[in-house]
Amino acid sequence: MTDVSLEFPGVKALDGVDFRLFPGEVHALLGENGAGKSTLIKALTGVYRPSGGHILLDDVEQRFATPAAAQAAGISTVYQEVNLCPNLSVAENVMLGHEPRRAGAIDWRATRRQAREQLKRLNLDLDPVSGLGTHSIAVQQLVAIARAMVIDAKVLILDEPTSSLDADEVERLFAVMRSLREQGVAILFVSHFLDQVYAISDRMTVLRNGRLVGEYLPAELPRVKLVSAMIGASIEVLERLEAETGSGAADPGAAGSGAVTGDEASGATAPEEAFLRARGLGRKKSVHPVDLDIRAGEVIGFAGLLGSGRTEVARLLYGADRADSGTLVVGGTPVTLRNPRRALRHRIAFSSESRRVEGLVGDLTVRENIVLGVQARRGWVRRLSRRRVDELVARYVAELDIRPADPDALVRNLSGGNQQKVLLARWLAMEPRLLILDEPTRGIDVGAKAEIQRLVATLAGDGMSVVFISAELEEVLRLSDRIVVMRDRTKVAELTNTDDVRLDTVVGLIAGGETRP
């Protein structure tokens, strides 16, 4: 691709970007949110039509009108969300649109056979007849790759394929990628995880604000430089960030300072101090019973892989899902959290990991999103006065530096980081005593990330309890007073976060004591 531009009226999403991809290489595409990665991919695959520039495939200029046209030319894409059809069988998902036919009818036997062969190429032993929906996301992703290979893709685009995979699954995916690379497939790989980028890619292209920053070889570009290329800030900013957020853990409000206890069972803390006390809180098929104490002014980090039960526990604490075992004591009184409203009444707030789906109301304004929680608590009859609304909104827009600072902007038009801030504002406006943040920093730019981390530390300093869930262990370690480690839907350990708790300690616990390759 050379000099590709893509404009949406008013916004230049891609501005004269050059990008090249060679057969037999894994090329990582990097950039913060809004850098134009997804836009570039969509331009490449015919989802969007570029307003300028050229796309050359084997030196032939291409203009793809639809994803189908791009696929016909040998460009296949596997998206993070796995865009397949769970209602159909694995075989169909691999072969759909390319089924072998006999006398005009689909030859199902041959279809299944070919699907099985394609899956074998990826070392996948699946029953082609089984429904796709019965398999895990990771397997579905591999099925999506198998589908991509059916059309003998010359170019395979993997858009954040690893976001919801665990370490084993990532390794399995990488094995598949390496073997495809050897077969001469050009692979475009997008990932937020720098480790993975360095582990697999042969070349990297960095975008920022819709512009090309540069193309690099991994060996030539140390990690720090890569990050600074991505965020367009000097390293000094990064260091400041480290320093600032690092102070969070040593916040004066933090309880249990000096307790050098390492592994310790929960419940060793004095119960009367706890704002929230859970005993044997669990839910069938979701999470095994968990004991947990949360004290005022404390930041509890939940560490664990996706699906380890970290989100599930949070949802139980909020009543988003109903616990079917165990007891919960909040502020000294036993409670049953039948629904989120109950939890809110006990001044527990929960910010979901899935901002768009479970958090924001996209078609409402920033103002409405911020006051939604407060208003819902008051009921629909007693509307907040306009003045009170303006006060609240003005306060949080300023405090959290929400941009644009226009309360009438529709929330879905904000960037990820600002959307997250709006969501935070909604919860803060309700003045919770316990704030549960599930992946509040996922998919947002570094600047907003730092601000949110700082905010967590401040809130805890003011006496609020915070449960902080993040896939990024560094972040959890930096912020938390105590760390709850989850594995296989079970709480496996609780650590007081002292200086001798290090990343590898936690990783070891998550991995279950085994050393991973």
Place this chain on the structure above:
Amino acid sequence: MPTEPLTSADAGPSAGEAPSADAAPGDRPRPGALLRLRALLHLDQQYLPVVGSVVVLVLMLVVGGTRYDNFLSPLVLSNLLIDNSYMVVLAVGMTFVILTGGIDLSVGAVVALSGVLGARMFESGYPAAVCLPVMVLVGALLGVLAGVMVLVVEVEPFIATLAVMFLARGLCYVIAPESVPIRADAITTLGTSRFGAGEWVITPSGIIALVILGSAFFLLHYTRFGRTVYAIGEDEGSARLMGLPVTVTKLGVYVLSGTCAGVAGLLFAISTRAGYSRNGIGMETTAIAAVVIGGTILTGGSGYVLGSLLGVLALGLIQTMITFEGTLSSWWTSIFIGTLLFLFVVLQRVIVLRRT
């Protein structure tokens, strides 16, 4: 009963295989039998709504058979299909639309238009060779209109087909506000012919309905078009990203539904020997109800055209039973249909809940 071959019948050779040696490390070896069992269970769930339709149908037959004399006679059962042949055709078309997650409100009006137009053309002396195709084509044409509105103008299917419904109704009144009798020989012949063995009989209309049903089954399960219909119903965005011809397929679905409505209009005209602009009021809801009772999920992506046949027959049986009962007033039909619909909607809901 309708065991679809696509995933179950031919499963034997593939599912029985031993786990292959080159399974990826970390992938637990799973015995083929277990897999097969799981696949079967999964399928069971998928079939559950249709199983429900079968159960209801059998129950109604049993109840009717024990309650009324001659209820299970070949004649009554033959008539069940014959009398409802137009509805079978409508439900077939509707199944396609609903499988994509859409809806077609225009079919009742198209039935009326097709009938009125045909009647007027016969009256004006056009030969059957012209009239019959035109009656079908007018449906196809309106299907194209609905499809274009959905796809090009991007109007909701609900609104687009609503507009087509108004259009067709309005045209009906323009062509002929009053009932126009059809006396053409072709229609009379089609309406009075009977084929059969013993007391089992079938009319040309019944045959047409069955042929259309068979073709629809083939189309859905043995062509890419059909599989794309399912893919679109599950997730249109995904289908697009999978490179499937979403636009063409959706257009095709509305054209198909319109064409079916045209055919149904023809069949209805054959049975009533007339075209009337007030025909077919509420037919679209009956067709939708039949499809739902036949086990197709209204959000799309799951369902079978043979199920829709069962749905139509179940609704037809209600009518038959009320006739046999004799003392029940006609309005009980709609109350019973509503009740049945309610039960099936709840059943579907339970299934969906269990799946998640």
Place this chain on the structure above:
Amino acid sequence: MNAVSALLRQRLFWPFAALVALLVADVRRTPTFLTIRVQDGHLFGGPVDILRNGAPLLLVALGMTLVIATRGIDLSVGAVLAISGAIACTVISTSAHPGQPGTLLLAVALACGASVVLGLVNGFLVAVAGIQPIIATLILMTAGRGVAMLITEGQITTITSPAYRTIGAGFWLGVPAAVIIAGLILAAVAVGTRRTALGMLVESVGVNPEASRLAGVRSVSILLAVYAASGLFAGIAGLMVSSNVMAADANNAGLFIELDAILAVVLGGTLLTGGRFSLRGTLLGVLVIQTLSISVTIQGISGAVTPLFKAIVVIAVFLLQSPAARERLRVRRRPAGGSASGGSASGGDTSDGGSAPAVPLNAKVAN
């Protein structure tokens, strides 16, 4: 607020243009069409006719607007309308004292009460049982007219009660009572949604039900309220319709009114996918549809052909409105598409007909 209201104006421009065009056509045919006469202290004239005949549709459309704003739809309003009329007329016709105010009150109360209950049943199926609105209300739509016939025992129940006649055909202070009732209810809905937080919460539930639940919004009670309101308004419309002809016709009362109402709502710029709603828009939509019906007669065309013109207006308005509106929508959606999860992850049970190519990544939430 400027951008939003500008867009709103844009959206309502074509329906408004259609209304003006219809009125101009009518005036050219009947120059006195727009003049309002006072006769026996009562108002008469074209505009009065439009308002009076449109009153039942406006009521139904108001309820429908709220339902649609929550991502729902209520197909049963026509059936509820018929049931309400059937109940009222049956109460009056079987009463020993049909003329007494007590009888009238009882009839109205029973009819309205039953309508609210039916609305609540719909609401229960949608909010508690979690059944798709279109199918949940289809049940009552299918069975409802049967129930109405059950009540009237298959007859067209005719009544004679001057007091009851006032509701649909009478005048209060010179203005048709139906117009006053509809106007009062319109005002009540406007105040009830915009002076309280109901409007915002309805929209919030309509845009993102799960996020609303997690934010502590009582979506169940909101949905119940909205469907109950839709039932009640349909019931009142049923009183008007039956009072106008002094009879309950279970088969034909309010036939297709659900479709007209949905059309009015959509013409008025409220999207079938839920969210932002506009009562002003709905009022305009109702006026367009009602003026159209009257215009057809004024132009000397058989009233039976009205659907044809409705279709033409609908198709025309959507053709004119759609590309522009969509284009605008695209502009507003795309810039946010920078993140990998691009597009709005809507639950998507209302099939958004071909949302391509701007939002292809509609991640399904179900399953």
